[in-house]
Amino acid sequence: MVQTIYWKDNKVVMLDQSRLPLEVSYIECSSYECVADAISRLLVRGAPAIGIAASMGIAIGGLSISASDTDEFKKKISPVMDNLLNTRPTAVNIKWAVERFKKFIDTNSDKPVSELKEMLVLESINVLNEDIEINKAIGEWGAQFIHDGDTVLTHCNAGSLATGGYGTATAPMLIAKEQGKKFRVFADETRPVLQGARLTAWELMQSGIDVTLITDNSAGALMKKGMINLAIVGTDRTTRNGDVANKIGTYSVAVLCKEHGIPLYVSAPLSSIDFNMESGDEIPIEERASEEVTTIWGHRVAPEGVKVINMAFDVTPAKYVSAIITQKGAFRPADLFKLANEKTDLSKIRIGN
Amino acid sequence: MVQTIYWKDNKVVMLDQSRLPLEVSYIECSSYECVADAISRLLVRGAPAIGIAASMGIAIGGLSISASDTDEFKKKISPVMDNLLNTRPTAVNIKWAVERFKKFIDTNSDKPVSELKEMLVLESINVLNEDIEINKAIGEWGAQFIHDGDTVLTHCNAGSLATGGYGTATAPMLIAKEQGKKFRVFADETRPVLQGARLTAWELMQSGIDVTLITDNSAGALMKKGMINLAIVGTDRTTRNGDVANKIGTYSVAVLCKEHGIPLYVSAPLSSIDFNMESGDEIPIEERASEEVTTIWGHRVAPEGVKVINMAFDVTPAKYVSAIITQKGAFRPADLFKLANEKTDLSKIRIGN
Numbered sequence: 001m002v003q004t005i006y007w008k009d010n011k012v013v014m015l016d017q018s019r020l021p022l023e024v025s026y027i028e029c030s031s032y033e034c035v036a037d038a039i040s041r042l043l044v045r046g047a048p049a050i051g052i053a054a055s056m057g058i059a060i061g062g063l064s065i066s067a068s069d070t071d072e073f074k075k076k077i078s079p080v081m082d083n084l085l086n087t088r089p090t091a092v093n094i095k096w097a098v099e100r101f102k103k104f105i106d107t108n109s110d111k112p113v114s115e116l117k118e119m120l121v122l123e124s125i126n127v128l129n130e131d132i133e134i135n136k137a138i139g140e141w142g143a144q145f146i147h148d149g150d151t152v153l154t155h156c157n158a159g160s161l162a163t164g165g166y167g168t169a170t171a172p173m174l175i176a177k178e179q180g181k182k183f184r185v186f187a188d189e190t191r192p193v194l195q196g197a198r199l200t201a202w203e204l205m206q207s208g209i210d211v212t213l214i215t216d217n218s219a220g221a222l223m224k225k226g227m228i229n230l231a232i233v234g235t236d237r238t239t240r241n242g243d244v245a246n247k248i249g250t251y252s253v254a255v256l257c258k259e260h261g262i263p264l265y266v267s268a269p270l271s272s273i274d275f276n277m278e279s280g281d282e283i284p285i286e287e288r289a290s291e292e293v294t295t296i297w298g299h300r301v302a303p304e305g306v307k308v309i310n311m312a313f314d315v316t317p318a319k320y321v322s323a324i325i326t327q328k329g330a331f332r333p334a335d336l337f338k339l340a341n342e343k344t345d346l347s348k349i350r351i352g353n
Numbered sequence: 354m355v356q357t358i359y360w361k362d363n364k365v366v367m368l369d370q371s372r373l374p375l376e377v378s379y380i381e382c383s384s385y386e387c388v389a390d391a392i393s394r395l396l397v398r399g400a401p402a403i404g405i406a407a408s409m410g411i412a413i414g415g416l417s418i419s420a421s422d423t424d425e426f427k428k429k430i431s432p433v434m435d436n437l438l439n440t441r442p443t444a445v446n447i448k449w450a451v452e453r454f455k456k457f458i459d460t461n462s463d464k465p466v467s468e469l470k471e472m473l474v475l476e477s478i479n480v481l482n483e484d485i486e487i488n489k490a491i492g493e494w495g496a497q498f499i500h501d502g503d504t505v506l507t508h509c510n511a512g513s514l515a516t517g518g519y520g521t522a523t524a525p526m527l528i529a530k531e532q533g534k535k536f537r538v539f540a541d542e543t544r545p546v547l548q549g550a551r552l553t554a555w556e557l558m559q560s561g562i563d564v565t566l567i568t569d570n571s572a573g574a575l576m577k578k579g580m581i582n583l584a585i586v587g588t589d590r591t592t593r594n595g596d597v598a599n600k601i602g603t604y605s606v607a608v609l610c611k612e613h614g615i616p617l618y619v620s621a622p623l624s625s626i627d628f629n630m631e632s633g634d635e636i637p638i639e640e641r642a643s644e645e646v647t648t649i650w651g652h653r654v655a656p657e658g659v660k661v662i663n664m665a666f667d668v669t670p671a672k673y674v675s676a677i678i679t680q681k682g683a684f685r686p687a688d689l690f691k692l693a694n695e696k697t698d699l700s701k702i703r704i705g706n
Contacts, residue, residue, distance in 0.1 A: 189655070191542070194655075197646070212660040212661065224668075249568070251574050252572065252573030252574075293566060293568055294550070299650040301650070303558055314574035315574075
């Protein structure tokens, strides 16, 4: 499995995703400025991976602070956090990391500064390991849906690269492979940004999974030929009723799955489920720059001045989703809201084993 | 409307489509070698347009022949025809043009050579005009399906550029515009070769039609939002039972149309209907080079060595098609086979007026 980010010898080591798949290179950061730069230049991407990078950025920023007491340390770590927050203002995972570490420092403000600094490092490694554990759990619950001889369709990149490891949509594939299952994967190239071609195809090849790249236009024809058995995708946000926001084109995959009687699974860590939002109708859809469509690697592929609609995401209604796979189990979309209640006996609503 | 190819002052004038949409330039050929070169280098593309280019190539080749009688002329025009045939061996329209002109010369072999040469020029212009007339007729029959306020989805390029003029899928749009209807068009970019982005968007802009470029991934989400009212596509081959082979991704559009209750129309000149083939199951699907998917304008977008499936076409079963629009009228796919019988009263099976 590809290692996207890890801590080594008081350095944050990150795969430079901007060079993939043409070049595999890692950058080693020994300052928080270096980590912030990597986040802002998109060398590291994917919500969970960004959260881990921010956590390790805080830890490495802490290491270089000289402070005689915790109060001074708190004052000095504050601009480190602000700097990281400013790299990508809309990335909720950076905000989440900053809040987690603020609390952590408050809780441990009785510790000597030197000990606190070490604890921050361990806590940032915890963030990474927790993410891997969540994804592994998703993989364990999800692998049951992949059978010998299957071909799995996936869309966009919800892979190891976007997380600490295992990915979300790819976790069931990696675990199924660890279980010795024989299957293959079709990766939609995922226009306009081609995350499927650039990232998913590459990381599945690295993991020894039999992957074939297809254009987004090919999924329907391949389903019609009986060449796809199930689809697994990730999600940016899933609402209380089981509606799934994910990369543009996911909804088309869902409709094609329905037409061909193919199950569609959504890998969703609990952190991506918004129990406060009733349905996908409320999710604002980001419109992105037309240049993502009209130019590819700086080469113009469409007429100057052409109008473009470039929605980053679409919403797949719950009725198209066979199951939502979380770290707590796989559930029917209609049962998803029950996870918000801590008293729910999950064993009664889980799908499969 | 864009003029793809025309005859002017004993020259064949062709739009250089390989430079679109970045540059609009025409080449003028006064020799058949020049025309053959334009065909083989894909400066001219699209089955009907290639047939017209081949016809004009034969005519311009004839002009430069000095022969004392028709027999000598026939001998000397033969290598011209062979040369054109060799430019793109699988292009049926070149074969069709060569056969048409062989017959034409045989029928008129009593004429003096100088007159025959002029007749060939007029005949090649006839080929162009006939194609335009067929497409205009498709447009007249098809325009009834476009209403004020509609948004029309199209896929790939079955436009003026692929024909002598009007195109097939675009003809109903151009005629509807001539009729003063207000509507807009969404053009799928059509990966992998991006004919929608490069050609369809460009030529509709040239014709003053309100066109918006979208990724193939966006069509479903836009249908779900109620932003698409009908789809019109072309066809490479339609079989007796109404199954439609067209650019890869057409089938996905068809399934999405069905899911949203959106009618799907196929513009098909009678020459593209294969009455000898029972169903689309018999159509061989061309697999093309993986580089079409893995590289874009020479820039690699996928990992070295990745497996690719790149089917050029897919087959949309007749049940997804609302009507097939020919130059003789619009018909339900189930009625299509009746067109093979010359005695059929078309007025009884035509859809609309």
